[in-house]
Amino acid sequence: EVQLVETGGGLIQPGGSLRLSCAASGFTVSSNYMSWVRQAPGKGLEWVSVIYRGGSTYYADSVKGRFTISRDNSKNTLYLQMNSLRAEDTAVYYCATDSGYVRFSYWGQGILVTVSS
Amino acid sequence: EVVLTQSPGTLSLSPGETATLSCRASQSVTDNYLAWYQQKPGQAPRLLIYGSSSRATGIPDRFSGSGSATDFTLTISRLEPEDFAVFYCQQYGGSPFTFGGGTKVEIK
Numbered sequence: 118e119v120q121l122v123e124t125g126g127g128l129i130q131p132g133g134s135l136r137l138s139c140a141a142s143g144f145t146v147s148s149n150y151m152s153w154v155r156q157a158p159g160k161g162l163e164w165v166s167v168i169y170r171g172g173s174t175y176y177a178d179s180v181k182g183r184f185t186i187s188r189d190n191s192k193n194t195l196y197l198q199m200n201s202l203r204a205e206d207t208a209v210y211y212c213a214t215d216s217g218y219v220r221f222s223y224w225g226q227g228i229l230v231t232v233s234s
Numbered sequence: 235e236v237v238l239t240q241s242p243g244t245l246s247l248s249p250g251e252t253a254t255l256s257c258r259a260s261q262s263v264t265d266n267y268l269a270w271y272q273q274k275p276g277q278a279p280r281l282l283i284y285g286s287s288s289r290a291t292g293i294p295d296r297f298s299g300s301g302s303a304t305d306f307t308l309t310i311s312r313l314e315p316e317d318f319a320v321f322y323c324q325q326y327g328g329s330p331f332t333f334g335g336g337t338k339v340e341i342k
Contacts, residue, residue, distance in 0.1 A: 152331075162271075162279065162322050162333040175329040178235075211278055219326045220269045222290065224278035 119143040121212045121225035128231045133202050139195040139212030139225055147190045150219050153197045155208035156227075165210070166197065167219050180206075202232045236261055236325050238334035246342040253310040255337045257323035262303045264327025270299055270308045273336075274319045282321075283308065310339070 125137040137153070153165040166176045166186040174186050185198040195212055209229050213221035237260040245253055257268065266286040271279035281290040283299035286306055296311045310317055318341050323334040 161336045162273075162324070164324070164331040164333060167329070167331065177330050213278075218267065218284075219329075219331045220267070220281065220284055220324065221271070221279065222281050222284075224280075227278055 119214075119223045121214065121223060123210065123212050123225045123228035126210065126228035126230045128233065129202055130234050131203060131232055133232075134198070134200045135202065135230060137197040137199065137210055137212075137228060137230070139197075141193050141195065141212075141214070144214075144216075145190075146188050146193050146195055146214075149214045149216050151186075151188060151195045152213050152219060152221065153184075153186060153195075154211045154213050154221065154224075155206075156211070157205075157208045160208075163208075164219075168195070199230070202230075204232050206230065207232045235330055236263060236327070236332050238323050238325060238332055240321075240323060240334035240337045242337060243335075244338045244340060246340050247313055248342045249313050249315055251313050253308075253313055253317075253339050255308040255310075255321055255339075257301075257306040257308070257334050259304040259306070259325060263306075263325045266302050267325060267327040268299075268301070268306050269324045269326060270297075271322045271324065272317075272319045273322065279322065313339075315341075 120142045152167040183201045209227040211227045212225040215222045268286045270283040273279040287299045
């Protein structure tokens with residue numbers, strides 16, 4: 118059974134940094150397209166970043182240069198390093214995946230990140 | 235960037251009725267790589283449709299998708315009480331992998 122569990126969220130001051138983790142089970146992260154999708158309170162879904170099977174990475178313009186996606190194959194875990202955080206980064210962050218495309222067949226439960234002073 | 239515009243914003247219907255949701259793209263979606271998701275309050279989204287018209291595993295056949303290029307439709311026939319939720323379209327033909335703004339289907 119595929120399972121995704123996000124950790125690492127919380128309250129952080131503007132300008133601060135945070136690293137989210139997504140522990141995967143039931144499949145191998147290096148074999149899938151692994152993404153982060155976020156949802157600001159009361160708002161719609163926003164794709165944030167993806168790491169391809171081959172290791173290529175892509176980002177939404179809103180986070181480019183501030184966020185970095187990576188994975189640790191030995192731990193079967195996906196990460197999102199978030200730097201220079203802004204109030205508008207406040208959202209529930211979901212880890213999501215599919216085996217062949219950047220669509221989202223499986224989702225984690227989501228983790229809340231609040232950027233506020 | 236492919237901008238997806240969903241309409242209507244809210245659809246008020248009764249159980250048993252048919253819901254028709256629209257998703258229009260600002261440019262042609264590569265290979266019709268268009269997906270639909272359902273999200274209920276406090277839950278992660280669930281994939282319903284991919285490739286414009288293919289149902290995901292375990293999705294009832296009352297959910298159907300159609301369309302191509304820039305115009306896509308999600309149809310929910312015979313609405314069940316558990317179908318009322320927010321629905322999003324998403325294109326995965328190329329980065330950035332954008333979502334539409336969502337359509338809320340509420341009980342009338």
